Amino acid sequence: MAGFTPRQIFKDGTIMxxxxxxxxxxxxxxxxxxxxxxxxxxxxxxxxxxxxxQASVGHYDILIxxxxxxxxxxxxxxxxxxxxxxxxxxxxxxxxxxxxxxxEGLNSGGDDYLVKPFAFGELSARIGALARRPQMQDxxxxxxxxxxxxxxxxxxxxxAGQPIDLLPREFSLLEHLLxxxxxxxxxxxxxxxxxxxxxxxMTNVVDTHISRLRRKxxxxxxxxxxxxxxxxxxxxxxx
Amino acid sequence: xxxxSLTIKSTPLxxxxxxxxxxxxxxxxxxxxxxxxxxxxxxxxxxxxxxQAIEVYAAIDGQDALINRLKTDIAVTDTELxxxxxxxxxxxxxxxxxxFPSAGGFTIVSKKKIDGRDRDRSSSYLALSARVGxxxxxxxxxxxxxxxxxxxxxxVVLIGLLPTVLLTSAAGALATRRARRKIDxxxxxxLELTSGQMxxxxxxxxxxxxxxxEISTAVNTMASSQEALIAxxxxxxxxxxxxxxxxxxxxxxxxxxxxxxxxxSAGQEDLLDQALTETDRIVKxxxxxxxxxxxxxxxxxxxxxxxxxxxxxDDIVDFLDAEADENGYSLEHTVIxxxxxxxxxxxxxxxxxxxxxLQNAMRHTVVGSKIKVRLSRDAAQIxxxxxxxxxxxxxxxxxxxxxxxxxLEQSRTTEGNGxxxxxxxxxCKLHDASLSLEDSDPGxxxxxxxxxxxxxxxxxxxxxxxxx
Numbered sequence: 001m002a003g004f005t006p007r008q009i010f011k012d013g014t015i016m017x018x019x020x021x022x023x024x025x026x027x028x029x030x031x032x033x034x035x036x037x038x039x040x041x042x043x044x045x046x047x048x049x050x051x052x053x054q055a056s057v058g059h060y061d062i063l064i065x066x067x068x069x070x071x072x073x074x075x076x077x078x079x080x081x082x083x084x085x086x087x088x089x090x091x092x093x094x095x096x097x098x099x100x101x102x103x104e105g106l107n108s109g110g111d112d113y114l115v116k117p118f119a120f121g122e123l124s125a126r127i128g129a130l131a132r133r134p135q136m137q138d139x140x141x142x143x144x145x146x147x148x149x150x151x152x153x154x155x156x157x158x159x160a161g162q163p164i165d166l167l168p169r170e171f172s173l174l175e176h177l178l179x180x181x182x183x184x185x186x187x188x189x190x191x192x193x194x195x196x197x198x199x200x201x202m203t204n205v206v207d208t209h210i211s212r213l214r215r216k217x218x219x220x221x222x223x224x225x226x227x228x229x230x231x232x233x234x235x236x237x238x239x
Numbered sequence: 240x241x242x243x244s245l246t247i248k249s250t251p252l253x254x255x256x257x258x259x260x261x262x263x264x265x266x267x268x269x270x271x272x273x274x275x276x277x278x279x280x281x282x283x284x285x286x287x288x289x290x291q292a293i294e295v296y297a298a299i300d301g302q303d304a305l306i307n308r309l310k311t312d313i314a315v316t317d318t319e320l321x322x323x324x325x326x327x328x329x330x331x332x333x334x335x336x337x338x339f340p341s342a343g344g345f346t347i348v349s350k351k352k353i354d355g356r357d358r359d360r361s362s363s364y365l366a367l368s369a370r371v372g373x374x375x376x377x378x379x380x381x382x383x384x385x386x387x388x389x390x391x392x393x394x395v396v397l398i399g400l401l402p403t404v405l406l407t408s409a410a411g412a413l414a415t416r417r418a419r420r421k422i423d424x425x426x427x428x429x430l431e432l433t434s435g436q437m438x439x440x441x442x443x444x445x446x447x448x449x450x451x452x453e454i455s456t457a458v459n460t461m462a463s464s465q466e467a468l469i470a471x472x473x474x475x476x477x478x479x480x481x482x483x484x485x486x487x488x489x490x491x492x493x494x495x496x497x498x499x500x501x502x503x504s505a506g507q508e509d510l511l512d513q514a515l516t517e518t519d520r521i522v523k524x525x526x527x528x529x530x531x532x533x534x535x536x537x538x539x540x541x542x543x544x545x546x547x548x549x550x551x552x553d554d555i556v557d558f559l560d561a562e563a564d565e566n567g568y569s570l571e572h573t574v575i576x577x578x579x580x581x582x583x584x585x586x587x588x589x590x591x592x593x594x595x596x597l598q599n600a601m602r603h604t605v606v607g608s609k610i611k612v613r614l615s616r617d618a619a620q621i622x623x624x625x626x627x628x629x630x631x632x633x634x635x636x637x638x639x640x641x642x643x644x645x646x647l648e649q650s651r652t653t654e655g656n657g658x659x660x661x662x663x664x665x666x667c668k669l670h671d672a673s674l675s676l677e678d679s680d681p682g683x684x685x686x687x688x689x690x691x692x693x694x695x696x697x698x699x700x701x702x703x704x705x706x707x
Contacts, residue, residue: 024485024488024489026488026489026492027485027488027489027492030492030495030496095484095485095488103542115526116484116485116487116488117484117487117488117490117491117492117518117522118491119491119495120495120499169557169558195554195557195558196554197554197558197587197590197594198587199530199587199590199591199594200523200526201558201559201594201598203562203598204562205558205559205561205562208561208562208565209561211565212561231495231498
């Protein structure tokens with residue numbers, strides 16, 4: 001546990017300007033401190049109305065907004081921002097975790113949704129994903145990591161020239177990690193993206209899928225491509 | 240819901256029939272009384288006439304004058320109306336009819352006895368014999384008018400009763416249908432209220448003021464207060480959840496900071512991991528309870544869309560198969576019959592039902608057990624079965640395991656929070672699907688029966704919510 005350093009997540013050193021609107025002092029300070037340690041510039045505001053003003057004028061890269069706030073609640077805050085054509089990515093924090101709450105949050109203009117309490121790794125990984133939402137560039141045909149190659153057209157995977165036989169879902173999982181090379185993907189993020197599962201399955205199912213994938217992709221070879229990030233999730237990082 | 244048609248059990252119909260019966264009986268009785276009064280009145284007039292006629296003949300002086308007068312009278316008397324019969328003591332009878340039965344006092348003599356013909360059964364005479372001169376005089380007058388009066392009165396009764404009976408029956412049937420319709424709407428509303436649609440109300444018309452309307456109003460008042468109660472309870476639980484989750488979040492934050500900022504010995508790290516695991520469990524139980532409350536609230540229904548159960552089952556089996564396989568379980572997935580297995584519901588909640596049931600099966604059976612998922616359909620319903628060959632659940636415990644936080648004694652030591660099956664039950668209820676726990680001999684079979692999608696609903700591909 002002690003081996004965890006924030007630099008593992010943001011290896012490329014992207015520095016972002018982040019506004020945290022959270023009324024609980026302890027949680028707010030925890031988020032702000034953690035993000036500052038990662039090198040980001042962070043402002044912390046505890047009130048909804050003040051947060052809305054700050055978010056409108058501050059030119060932030062990312063907003064982290066608690067759903068229940070004094071003044072203006074999180075949903076109205078984001079709706080107002082979106083109404084004013086402010087497209088800054090928003091990560092909602094909430095104490096509620098129901099199906100409805102998630103969808104309501106996303107419908108109001110939020111980009112992602114995190115239920116309290118959360119591990120810092122989860123928050124950090126989701127911010128990483130929000131900051132670099134994949135732009136619709138030319139679709140690559142070939143995804144590469146070290147000596148691993150994935151051809152999206154033929155759906156063939158090879159490593160060091162040897163073909164690797166993957167099940168459809170294993171292919172999707174590997175593709176997801178390859179497309180987000182260098183960025184940590186938490187178990188929840190993988191579950192949502194690869195299986196469209198938005199509830200807590202109460203077991204470490206994702207770990208099982210990763211270990212099966214590793215058995216095919218990593219085990220027969222010298223170096224490991226899929227890396228476990230303690231306290232967070234998984235990442236493919238070969239630079 | 241099955242609406243009952245008009246039945247004899249309906250209160251208004253029973254009342255109508257009873258009152259109609261009483262009305263018919265009382266009318267018949269009063270008409271009968273009137274008939275008898277009129278008849279006896281008429282007969283006494285007849286008797287007077289006969290007595291007077293006899294007195295007229297008795298007043299004639301001399302036997303020859305009497306016989307002459309009788310002969311004259313007999314010649315002009317119509318036997319249909321009056322009969323004159325005189326039997327002198329020592330001579331042949333003078334009469335306008337052949338033999339006539341002698342009568343002492345007033346006697347009713349049927350026409351048949353007089354002329355042997357039976358044109359009209361009801362035709363009869365009222366006869367009286369008396370001694371006049373030297374012989375026996377019998378005078379009989381027709382009772383035809385009495386009989387006719389009886390017939391007229393009977394027609395009066397029938398003609399008078401018929402419209403009343405028809406009108407009353409129609410009014411009764413109408414009242415019955417109206418009452419039935421009101422009772423049906425009340426029943427429908429109560430059913431909706433029971434299934435969690437707390438906004439359901441019985442429609443009440445402004446100027447309608449009968450007893451059923453009073454009941455409807457009472458039902459509506461009850462529903463309103465219950466709705467308010469549930470709303471405030473939900474607010475309270477949301478508040479409690481928020482108030483409790485913040486300190487839990489702080490504990491998680493502190494533990495995370497310890498983990499990140501402190502160099503710990505192996506033993507300390509182990510303790511910290513345990514603390515993190517327990518915090519995680521508290522949070523998960525909390526989430527499950529909140530989700531349960533939300534599902535039971537029923538608001539999720541607004542988001543319902545057609546969902547292909549086969550796709551959901553495929554996805555979840557695919558997701559859990561790896562884990563099952565690693566732990567030595569075998570998941571068997573069969574589809575009986577052809578699809579579509581489309582139900583109206585929420586994709587995520589239905590996924591959760593299948594995942595919960597499969598994980599429940601794995602948790603409560605020994606390693607190596609076989610778990611079967613079966614999807615089948617007929618015209619009206621789609622059946623989802625999850626079956627294991629474990630120890631099963633004793634019949635008397637089956638109801639209880641669906642309650643929240645209830646756990647079988649033998650499973651206290653296994654993972655889980657006792658909310659999995661309650662969630663399954665709540666989600667089934669939300670989807671109007673019936674859930675039954677059965678014996679798969681050995682093992683547990685969970686059977687969920689969904690109604691198929693009404694044909695009027697468009698079948699679109701399974702709706703997925705993505706955050707892109």
